[in-house]
Amino acid sequence: MPVHRPGSVRPRRFLPAGLLLAALSLVLTVPASAAPTTATASTDATAPARGSAHMGMGVVAHDGQGGVPAGTRAVQTEGVDVSGHQGDVAWQTLWNSGVRWAYTKATEGTYYRNPYFAQQYNGSYDVGMIRGAYHFATPDTTGGAAQADYFADHGGGWSKDGRTLPGVLDIEWNPYGDACYGRTQSAMVTWIRDFLNRYKARTGRDAVIYTATSWWTQCTGDYVGFAAANPLWIARYASTVGTLPAGWSYYTMWQYTSSGPTVGDHDKFNGALDRVVALANG
Structure with a gap:
């Protein structure tokens, strides 16, 4: 490439009229599909x-932080959810603070x-808690059935021991790109x-759905068909x-x-401890 030195004057070069019109025609006829999609545009450095996603990651980004609920019912039971971000957890400390159930990210x-x-x-099980596992969904990478198999094979199983909760599908804002993972509401x-x-075919249990209302509205179009069978874990700070x-x-x-007094995100179970046990038993 020629070097342009300060003070020198570059000679002007003009395209013949025919070549200029052809170039303009190519620019104007580039297909719309060549433009970056929302997912591509939002996936950057x-x-x-x-793998780093965890429950509530999108809630913080979209809804902000929150505090301890005011005026919640006395029959609610405190819980936590943790992921690889927390590393080794001091479960006895959590138990001593009143936490009685916990979910851990598996996959x-x-x-x-x-x-x-x-x-x-x-x-969490060893200190007396009722525990379960959750899966962070990425609908843009593989199908739903494949991810359910992966979850069930790597920690998402269930046994009727009164101490193991059904698995959770964590479906929320995509931290890696397009909020709805590039899928239409019906998809x-x-x-x-x-x-x-x-x-359910793998474990015999209906999974819990963890989500946020605004994401559900945006990405499923307010679909109502799962409410009858799948318990709701709502995220709202x-x-x-x-x-x-x-x-x-x-x-x-x-x-x-997501900023409780002890490690992990903090949660309320909508009922006394015996209702947590009932969910564990199915």
Whole structure:
């Protein structure tokens, strides 16, 4: 490439009229599909590493932080959810603070397993908590049935021992790109249904759905078809739970903050401890 030195004058070059018109024609006829999609445009150097997602990651980004709920019912039972971000968890400290149930991230997509899963999942059980596992969904990478299999194979199973809760499908804002993972509302509903059907076929239990109302509205179009069978774990960082996603008249669990007094996100079970045991037993 010729070097342009300061003070020198570049000679002007003109395209013949025919060549100029041809170039303009090419620019004007580039297909719209060549333009970057929303998912491509939003996936950049600032996106977190795949596998690092956890419950409420999108809630913080979209709804902000929250505090301890005001005026919640006395019959609610405190819980936590943890992931690889917490590393080894001091479960006895959590038990002493009043936490009685816990969920641990087991998997994400079909490419990630929480390296701290054993310490977190078994550690909560060992101090007396009722525990369960969750899967962070990435509908843009593989199908719902494939991700349910991966989850069931790597920590998402269930046994009727009164201490193991059914698995959770964590379906929320995509931290790696397009909020709805590049899927239409109907395609998202199909993906969720495929996951839930395969999980039940593998474990005999209906999975819990963890989501936020605004995401559910945006990405499923207020679909109501899962409310009859799948318990709702609502994410809302505020003093009240607010409007629930379409179809559910009540919530089973509520993640109310990601900045609680002890490690992990903090949650309320909508009932006394015996109701937590009832969910565990199915």
